[in-house]
Amino acid sequence: MANKGWDEFDAGAILFSFNDKVDNIATTLAEDRPYSPSNSFTASVGDWRIEKPIFNKDYCIDCQFCWIYCPDVSIIARDKKMIGIDFDHCKGCGICVEVCPTNPKSLLMFDEHKDDDECLAGWPEKDEKEK
Ligand code: SF4
Ligand code: SF4
Structure with missing residues (x-):
């Protein structure tokens, strides 16, 4: 998945933001959130x-x-x-x-x-x- 370009996904594909559950996004600092490779935070x-x-x-x-x-x-x-x-x-x-x-x-x-x-x-x- 990490090597796919934006135009290679099937219509309706879902990209998940996190690898794991985040209990409280508002109180979890960005650097402590388990971002997935498909989240733009990592790029x-x-x-x-x-x-x-x-x-x-x-x-x-x-x-x-x-x-x-x-x-x-x-x-x-x-x-x-x-x-x-x-x-x-x-x-x-x-x-x-x-x-x-x-x-x-x-x-x-x-x-x-x-x-x-x-x-x-x-x-x-x-x-x-x-x-
Ligand atoms: S830099 Fe941001 S927080 Fe500071 S006065 Fe301007 S808008 Fe408000
Ligand atoms: S993306 Fe736009 S609004 Fe956000 S910090 Fe940069 S210049 Fe400011």
Whole structure:
């Protein structure tokens, strides 16, 4: 099965996410779940990305909007705190940046190859409210 391409499965085929039962998915950290080889967690798809989200913790209010809206479950949160991005699975869609409510945003998109420290050094200032 591991060597089959996506277009080689019969219509209606089922791919199982886990090899074993997971008692409580909400409290089991991703790295502790028994993912099966057919689950995309075991494959890195980060090389699809041409832009990457960079996280600036100085402005983050831990609202978790990015965690809720990321379509690839690539926001890493622990104990209700945003701690970073899973770049093995993030595809660079930018949705996390769109939903981040802080001023300035705590997540911004940058060219995939730009140095992270350089991205953080050029972070925009707070926008003043129009009167
Ligand atoms: S850029 Fe898209 S895939 Fe990557 S962390 Fe943000 S919302 Fe998720
Ligand atoms: S949406 Fe922005 S402020 Fe909210 S947790 Fe994510 S990075 Fe932090």
